[in-house]
Amino acid sequence: MNLIRDVLDKQVLDRDQKKLGKVDGLVLVFGKGPPRVAFIEMGSVVLARRLGPRFGRVVARFCTFLGGEGAGEPYRVPWSKVKDVGIDVEIDLAIADTPLDDWQEWLRKKLLRRKARA
C-alpha cells in the first residue's frame, strides 16, 4: 500500500464503527532491516506540527495547560491494532478506551449534563 495516499489523513473508525478522528501522522521505526510502520498518531499536536514545529510547540503547551501533563503528547495507536485499511482505517480499539473523545465527553457532561460513560 501507499502510506501517504492510502493511510495518511484517512478517517479512523473504532471497533464499533464510530469515528475517532483522522490519521494525522505515521511513525516509522528504523532499526535492523526495512523501516517499519510502528504507530498511527492522532491529535491536534500532530496536526499543529505539520504546519510548523513552532506552532506545534505552542499547541502542545496549550493542550498541557488545558488537559494536564500528557495532554500535550500525540495519541499513538500501535500498527498492530489496525484491522483494515480500505475506505477508512479500522482499528481494534473502542473510542472510550482512548483519550480522543475526552473533550467531547467534557461537552456532554458540562453542556448536555449527560452521565459520564461507564
Next chain:
Amino acid sequence: MKKIFEISLAIVTSIGGFLEIGSLSTAVQAGVGFGFQLTWAIVLGTICVIFLVEMAGRFAAVSHHTIPDAIRERFGFNFFVIAFLTVAIVNFLVLSAEIGGVGLALQFATGVSYQWWAIPVAFAAWLLLWKGTFGLIEKGVSLLGLITLCFVVAAILLGPSWKEVGAGAIPTLPDHDRAHYWFLCVSILGASISPYLFFFYSSGAIEDKWDKSYLWPNRIIAVLGMSFGGTIAVGALIVAAMVFRPRGIEELSALYPVALILTPQFAFWGFVLVTASIGIACFGAALELALEQAYLVAQGFGWNWGEDLPPASDPGFNLVHTAAVFLSALPIAAGLDPFKLTNFSMALTAASLPVSVVPFLFLMNDEAFVGEFRNGWFGNGAVLFIIALGFVLAVVTIPLQVFGS
C-alpha cells in the same frame, strides 16, 4: 414509486431553497441598474451550479465521501487548512448576510431595526438545528421557500418583452457604469456558485445514504431543481427592471425599496409575499450555512457528525453550528449593513472559488474515488471556464468597486 417521490420532493426543495439574500439582492440590483442585460450572468451561474451540484451528488454517492473529507484525504492537511479557512471565512460572511436578510424581513414586518433581530434569529436557527432533523431542515424549510415563486408569477403578470428578456441571456457590453456592471456580474456568479451549496449537497447525500442507484435521480434533481431555482432569480431581475426603472430608480443603495417590489401586482399582499419570501429564504440559507460550517470542521478533522444524530452523539459537531450561528449574528447585531455585506461577500465568494472548486475537479477525475464515474472533458471544461471567468472578474472589479464607489 418511493424514488419518484423522493426525486420530486428533492426537486421541489431545490427550487424552494435556491433564492437567498445573495441571489435576490444581486438579481434586483442587476434589474434596477441594467434592465434585462445581466440575465446572462444568472444563466451562466445557474449552468455552473448545475454541473457542480450534479458532481457533488455523484461524488458522494459513488465514493461515500463528502467533499471536505476527500480534500483532506487526497490533498493532505496542509492544503486542507487553506481550503478550510477560505471556505469557512466566506461562509461566515454569507451566514451573517443571511441573518441580516431575515432581520430585514422582520424589520419590514414590524418596523423594529434588523440589528435587534440578529440574536433572536440566531437563537431560532440554533433551536431548529438542535432539535430538528436533516429532513426537516432541508425539506421542511425549503418547501416553505416555494413562496419565492411569487417573483416568477409577478414577472409573468408584468408582461415583459420576452424577446428582450431572451436578448439579455446573451452577454453584451454595458453602455454605462462599466465597473458596476462587471462587479454585479461577479456578485451574481458568486451568489449562484457559493461553495456551501455543493459542499452541503455532498453532505446531504451522505446524510440521506445515497449510493450508485441515486446517480440518475441526482442528475434530474440538479438540472431541474437548479434550473427552476435560477428562473426565480431571473424573475426577481425582471420584476426589479419593470417596477423600479420606469419610476426613475436606476440604482439601489439599500434593500428597503425591495419591500414594495410586488405591490404594483399584488397590493398589500405583495408586501406580505416579499417579506415572507426574504425571511423564509434567508432563514433556510442560514440553517444550511451553519450546518455547513459544522460539516466542514467535523469532516475535516474526522469527528462524529450527522444532523440526525442526537447532540450527545456528536457534541463537537453541535458546538460548531451553535458557535457559527451566534458568531455570525454579531456583525449584524453591531449594525453592519446587510446590503453592503451581501455585495462584498458575494464578490469574495467568486474570488475564492478556485480554492474550493479546483481541488474538487481533481477529485472528480480521480479513479480511486469515483472509478468509472469520472468527469468528462465537457464538464471539466465548462466548470473551469466559468470559475476562471469569475475569478478574473473578481480580482479586477473588487478594487474598482471599492475605490470607485
Next chain:
Amino acid sequence: MAVREVHLQQVLGAVVRDRKGRRVGRLEEVRAEAHGAHLEVTEWHLGSYAAFERLAAWSIGRAVLNLFGAAGHAYRVPWDKLDLKDVKRPVLRCPVSDLEVID
C-alpha cells in the same frame, strides 16, 4: 543497532540529493507491504512537487504538470538506498542512473 523514530509527515516533501549534492527530487510517497504482523517499507518514491500536496503523485496531476513541462522525472528508490539520518536532508545511497523511473 539503536532504534530511531521518524515522523513520516515531516519527511514528506523533503528534497532528496545524491552524494554529490545534486537535487534528485522530493519524497512524494512511501510504499509498504505487510510481513507477518508488521508493515515494512519497501520503497520510496521521489518526484516533482506541485502547489498541491501530493498532486504530482496522481496521473492527472502528472498530466497537468507535463502540460506545463514541470513534471520532471519520478523515481522508485528501494528502502535501503535512501539515507534518512537527517530527515530534513535525505541523501541517495546509489547513483540516480541505478533508479527505476516511474511512468
